Amino acid sequence: MGMVHVTSGRANFTYDDLIKSNSVPVPQSFIPKSLLKQMLVRENELRLSDEYQKQFSEAEQSSSSSWLDVVNELQKQVIREFHLDEEMDAALLCLRCATQIYPDLKEIPFYTKYNRATDGNLQIGDIVPNVPIVQVDGKEGQLFDGLKSTYYELINFRFVYILEAHAQDEWPISSARWSPTQMPIKYNQTRTVEERIAVTRDFIRDFNLEMPIVIDKPDENLFEKLYSSWPVRIYIIDKDHRLVYKAQPSETMLELRELIDHLRIIAESNE
Template sequence: MLHSPGVHTLQLLTQAAACILLFPRFLLTAVMLWLLDFLCIRKKMLTMPTAEEVAGASEEPPPDDPPVCVSDSNRMFTLESLKAVWHGQKLDFFKSAHVGSLAPNPEVIQLDGQKRLRILDFVSGKRSFQRLASHFVDIADFLLVYIEEAHPSDGWVSSDAAYNIPKHQCLQDRLRAAELMREGAPDCPLAVDTMDNASSAAYGAYFERLYIIQEEKVMYQGGRGPEGYKISELRTWLDQYKTSLQSPSTVVIQV
């Protein structure tokens, strides 16, 4: 396949422009990570719950958006953390998913490692997504897509990570890791991103992200996790949508 020199030059210029636009945000994030390595600052911004708070919270339903907590043993400002932040910000910049636009439909892989589907193939079927889905099971289908690890054991390591998972070197590595995710959410439909990270790139999903797709269009786009991952916003959108369906002023016409 022949590639035009002009196309190659345009790609280089696009990458260079992206670097220039992203650098201020990246620099700000890097400074924040550096400051968070000072425990006095971390304790004010990212406080781990005490045993008493955990015990008290166990008597109430968990909040949709628990606070972001980081243990004192975790280093925030490292080469691996900066690489992860830059990678996530570039994916966000170049993503093709935007509110009001057609939803990207990249290929995903089922956990048997054999069957390949596309994200929008999950629009109908069994509806479940833990506590949130049980409330909206009548109006929405839910899907979890497992993507590349945000904190692999051989990358930006986090002692708060629930599992010790290295970077995925092949599809089988990713499928095995996804099985651990299914154990934590056994009733949720789960698919796995391809090894070229097509879904993560299309939706700017790294580290984690929430979307609502309706009639193949992106209707809601959450912020980038962890700080922008707001289940409460998702609940509010679905609540409002459910109310609109029940409103007497809502008329559905079939022609």
């Protein structure tokens, strides 16, 4: 289930770990591999269908539901179509954990094939690497290079636009939850500098954003690879270019209170 699934971003998460984290005991051989593969293919078909894309969009515009609620019902439909509804809970767990049971199936579900979430190698205290970036005006540069040495300029907030999290040609959810236009946000994965700049300009326009934005160069996506920032992450870097804070999802959310507390401590220590 993407970023919010218990296995997201955990490359070493095993099937046994998964079973221990759930209350429903499921034998590893409950659903044969060949059948699970067919079910995953059918789930993809339903996710891409006009019917479910519409439901995703409607759910994301509601204050009482989300696209994940729609996925839950979609997966139940798959279970019913394959005549396993008498064992719904166990079958759902097998479907959702198919890639832990059979790792060679991981290229089928969108939520594993296009889930790039990892913790990465960059740790608190490390000197952060410079990476090539492109400004919205098309000028190339190095992130963190060329900045003045004053502390407050070094910690200026800045967006780096990386890979799309839910591109229409990869893992679409037709979300409009936070869109000022109230319309679903639909972009294909950006693969050129020009495409990425165009989406960035739309973002600045729609959100009336004044914060500086630069883009990760799409030929390498080096910032995303080095900083493990997909789909979103917040960092605090000190005056010596050391990483002092790296936001981690908790219960599917980034804890802004924790970030604010870190910034307050830093500000007080520099008064």
